[in-house]
Amino acid sequence: MAVLAFIGAMVVTVFVKAWPSFSHNGLSWFGPGGDVDEQLRAMQRDIALSGHSIYYFRAWPLLWGTLLTTVLAVLLALAISTLAAIFLTEFAPPAIRRTLDPVIRLLAAVPSVIYGLIGIEAIAPWINEHLISSHRKASVGYVVQLNGNNVATATLILTVMILPIMVAISTNAFLAVPASWREGSVALGVNRWRTIWRVSLRTARPAIIAATVLATARALGEAVMLAMVAGGRGFAPNLLDGLTALFEPARPLAATIFQNAEGLTIPVLAHTVYAIGAVLLASAAMLSLAAWASKQRLKRYGVRA
């Protein structure tokens, strides 16, 4: 059908446009080597960096930035959402449950640019004032400048953005645990917390995994908020800096595409940006596949997700 052809065309064209960038760089496209911003700038001026072709591009700092923010945010969201789901289904008084329902739905509906606005106008300055001291700045000052736009701010806001999905699906999963299992466990003398931990959580695990996959897909695709808040520099935070690494700027893949929107008229830059888009598309497709696979398992438990 026409829609299928359309989507097929989309995938094919993105990869075709991305091919020159990949073919000139080979597999080391994914590797480290030089300042990503320098390379992008050289493409913008249409001149080649010394000794390399004009397509020279090493995307590792971007990949590392994406990895860092996404993984941290998903892990944090996983912990928080599981606890929150347990709270909502087991411990919360009905009044709190009734108010929290619409509130979570509201959080999920807020556009990402508003999260970005709050981040850049309220949270980033706060972090700049209170958590980044002169000493910390000076310790990395010869490589990069620190300010409120960094991995920490980005991760915090990203977590808040993906929480609603995960909480909603986890809550559904916990509610779907057969009451008889829980009651049986309590009858055997196990206290409520352990019941939840051992019985409900294990039963809800497939749903929680599905929720995690969905949340990862959302986090990967988030471009606007991260472009505003994550620092805008293609810098790979150096874990050897310890805690300061959290305060270094980064720029995930989707944010890079967003920020280079105006330069897409230059052919070389366009090829590189499309290459980044191809990588994003491939990972989104893989995540979709993983989500589908985990949803198949969910059908056994009758959980709607």
Next chain:
Amino acid sequence: MRAHRTLIVSTILALILAIPAAAAGRRLIIDGSTSMLPLVQKLATAYHKAYPHVQAPKIGGGQTAIGIGDAASGRADIGDASRDPIPGVDPKGLVFSKIARDGICIITNSANPLPNLSQETVQEIFTGSIRDWSKVPGASASGPIDLFDRDGASGTQDAFQNIFLGETLRISPSATAESSEGLEVNAVGADKSAIGFVSFAATINGGVHTVNYQGIQCTLRNAKSGQYGGVRNFWMVTKGAPKGAAAKFINWVVKPGNKTVRSIVSSEWIAIH
């Protein structure tokens, strides 16, 4: 289905209506330097007022290199360039038409009113040899210096490097590169330890402090008289000699006796006549 049919019919109608529109008047597409953006926007509005039947040109940003590239490839009718042409780098066959001159000021946050900088200190700060405000005489800020630079596609960065740093020195790679003039002003205005450079026009409402260079204040009068050293040219770039609607616009802008243009340009820039 019925819904489909209505959709198809209305789409066809829309397309039919659009075709004569495609043939009718087009707007000029101009993009490029973000430092020239306010000036060219004012000129475009005045041009439309002077010739009401012509639609005002469409102005975009993207920085100088994008403007030059778009003019060369035909994606834009005119490109704005805030730096002089570079023979080996720019595409061949371009014609640069000068429309104004502009001053570049060094700016710091208003909480740090630095009185003066010599050329040597400017070079040391911007190449990263001096990293801390304690080493800069007259600074009220303390702690590490936050350098703000412009993107590689920027004409202002090129002009700044040529005028203030000279041929060989380059701005420190640890500086934060902003991709437009507005962003640079915002960044310096928001950070107490910041220092950067923008065109004079951006400092008027910017809420930042302009630093004297070599003892001379960065004002329009000093730039016009030639006392202030940091002055650069604004160009409009076309592929080959300007033709058609683009030629009309550029000729209107550079015409010697044009009072409207002169009053607009002289407000925050330097007129060439």
Next chain:
Amino acid sequence: MSIVELAPPAPPGPTIARPPRERTTSWPLADRIGYWLCWMVGIGLCLIATAVVLFMFVKGISYLHLDMLVQSPAASGIQSQSGGFWDPIEGTLIVAVLGTAIAAPLGVALGAWLSEYGRPSWLARMVESAIEIIAGAPSVVLALFGLIIFAQSFLGFLSQNASNGAVYGRSFFAASAVMAVLALPLVVASTREALEQLPDRLREASYALGRTRATTIRRVLLPAIRPSIATGSVLGMGRIIGDTAIIRLLLGVSLTTQGVGHVPLIGVLRGTGATLTSYVYENSRAGEGDAPQKAYAAAFVLLMIVLALNALVTWLTSGRERGGERRARLAGLRLSWVPWTR
């Protein structure tokens, strides 16, 4: 996310006597820590959500003047002094309406085909996975694809042409088309779900009366699921309104609506403009404007629109079960009345 609904908590069974509430003081330390962690997280979540909403409300209302809603933005660079954001509101409306208008019929057709026909099955599965991929794809990638398509010369009439025939490629048409792709999966999912929930006897009765499958879908099934289609469309519209990436890439970076040519409606659609989302981005500290007051005001308006849409969806969904069931019940009644003719 749109498909997820929080089910109401299960009421306690009337015959099982509930034991007295378990006291946590008797638990081992690890379990008690877990218990209190849960409570902290729960309350924390409440606080975060309230903080976000309150912050936006307070800041937004303090900066919003009613005349901002009808004035156009001032010339760029001096945003904080004057001007409003009528143009961005106009842009948001155009994109939302046009995008949903394209997505809704297509989505309904696809959903109906998938749920009623679904043959050959390999094709159906491929279409399903394709829709899943779109649903999961980042909007920037969709926008990139849109750029390729709309920069082709044969589509030049949908935007502007520059001097050498190079197509500008950015316009309301382009943005709305890609937005439609964005909203498509939501409409398809709603339609499919609703169609699958319709009782079979509706279809069987219609076939028994001699109608073809296509007519059945068109005349019987689709009207029955109208609320679901509406829900799906409104969800899609909500997604469209909240998206910034596609706008930035496909609608140009301007703050006012700038039409092309002299034809009234088409001229605007071929031109570029702004929407509330790109306006908020441009005026925040990350964009050029540096007029946070305007950004907050516009963000508040945006939030109100999104919340209104969400309330609409909730209202539609709450009526859905009852409406659908009622219709199905009535349909069954009606059919059982009709003497078999033919």
